[in-house]
Amino acid sequence: MISTALIDLWNGFRVAFEPGNLLWCFVGVLFGNLVGVLPGMGALAAISLLLPLTFAMQPVAAILMLAGIYYGSQYGGAICSILLNLPCHPPHAVTCLDGYPMTQKGRGGAALGITMLSSFVGASFGITEMIFFAPLLVSVAFKFGAADICSLMLLGLLAGSTLARGSPLKGVLMTLLGLLLALVGSDVNTGQQRFTFGLSHLYDGVEIVALALGVFGIAEFLKSVNNIAPVNMRYASVRLRDMRPTREELRRALPAMFRGTLIGSLCALIPGTGPTIASFVAYATEKRISKTPERFGRGAVEGVACPEAATHSSVQGDFIPTMTLGIPGDAVMALLLGALVIHGIQPGPQLVREHPDIFWGLIASFWVGNILLIFLNVPLIGLWVRLLTVPYRYLYPSALLFICIGVFSSHNDLFAVAETLMIGVAGYVLVRLGFHPAPMLLGFVLGGQFEENLRRALLLSHGDLRTFIERPISATFLAIAVLLIVLQTVLRVRRIRSPTYARA
């Protein structure tokens, strides 16, 4: 099995090195890196912006580019967090804790160097994990029936909505909203129009680009306009030779890096846990096992290496459940899944067999892309730092225009722009009420399949709900889901009882 995996991987490299694909991968990582650096923009905005452009592309090139944007923006986001203390992307919130103090001590360059090294180590391990685990998971996944898939999706949705930051209850509500939004349009089985309110534009359902750009674009701008603090560039001058860490820093960082990698890859295997959770768990673990926990938060190099490695190994590993089971780990994966579906490719166990070029090409391109990123980041660090100074007042109007045109071009229809505006305003209201939009996207992407599998499972069991607990695979997933809810409830009750836990 491993030998076939290696042969497939070799073919994957051939796909990734095709000039067209290589070019798009490069465009993706460059754009991702660029957007990741810009304050107030993240991977989600970047991917949704370029999503309409990929409709005309080959599916392989499209997915390579979109994936490139994702991990490219992770690299870019680290620069922002370390030099400016601005976490542009949630997983980097913990990188700030020690990265910025290092910058203040004049070791910002070294922190960036360590970050790049950690990212590469983490990513490489994540990719390796994908090569060996994905085929294994696929062979298991072929045994899944409709009821099992249903329970797995339920588990993924629950984990995705309750493990993210913020109130679990609100996360679940947003997931339900996403599932509901997925139902808009014609019912596949009967052709019945659902929730279209007589608008013929909605017969095909809510446009995923409109949804993503509404909540991650327009709602974001509404939240950030005039609320972005002026950037403090006091420490943000980094030269190439500053990036070399000292021997002492390396000695401390290397073991942390490997621990982070392990944590990240474990988190990646659980559906619904994305890089944000991985980085928080990694930081907490590193601090707990450290002999000198008091150094954390004051520029401990381990505090940068461990979460960064975890983030990147989890970013790569997250592709495993997304591609092989069709269950995305977070909102970014949900978007990528949506992109695949737009290109007529149904992710799931059959993907590896039916589209080996996409699957293995993607894996190979991860490596190519990560190496490209190292080459991009080392010489261009000065340019990235200068990009940090682009004021938000230039950024958001331009991004708004690209959103409008991008949404328009998905169907050549101005209705989609109005749809995006509506979703954006509604999304902003929800954000202000403390609801995070990410679980909604997860629900939206899985909604159609969830209903379809539920329908099929109940048809096969003649309406007997016991099928979900009688099938061992399904029962296992449901048991984990129940455990998850019970654990969360217990933790919540404990937190309410003891005020010291309130901010943990």
Added chain:
Amino acid sequence: MRVLLVNRDMFGGALFVLLGVGATALGATYGIGSLTHMGPGFFPVALGAVMAALGGVLLIDGLQPRGAGESEPIDELGKTVARHEWRGFSAIIVGIVAFIALGKLFGLAPAALGCVFISALGDRTATVKSAAALALVTSLFAVGFFSYVLGIQFPVWQWPALGSGP
């Protein structure tokens, strides 16, 4: 601050109760079917019911008094969200509406100019001059890229003719 939080959860909970009840009511008209043969209304009704129930839990939860620590509105990065920004809001929303209206009537170029110009005015430090300059540069780039490089189906300029256009 305590009052604010209570309002937030109450409001959010009430919103979802309404959404859930609405979805259930509307879904019921689509035909529920049976467990064996789920109709198009089955899933919406089920979702709506769960949503309304959980929204109710949130609503009740919001009524409970709570410590000040959790009461600040924070975003996903844990930063405190600042107050409403009416100038920015109206500029962004009017900017998009302008894009739709101008795009429908005159084509992409005026739509792009209008959209960027109006939304740029939403920033407190922006002047008419700076917004106009930004609009010009961005629109030139966008029209060049989307119309001439990618060739999207959107006329750059057209005379308004009622009933036509994209």
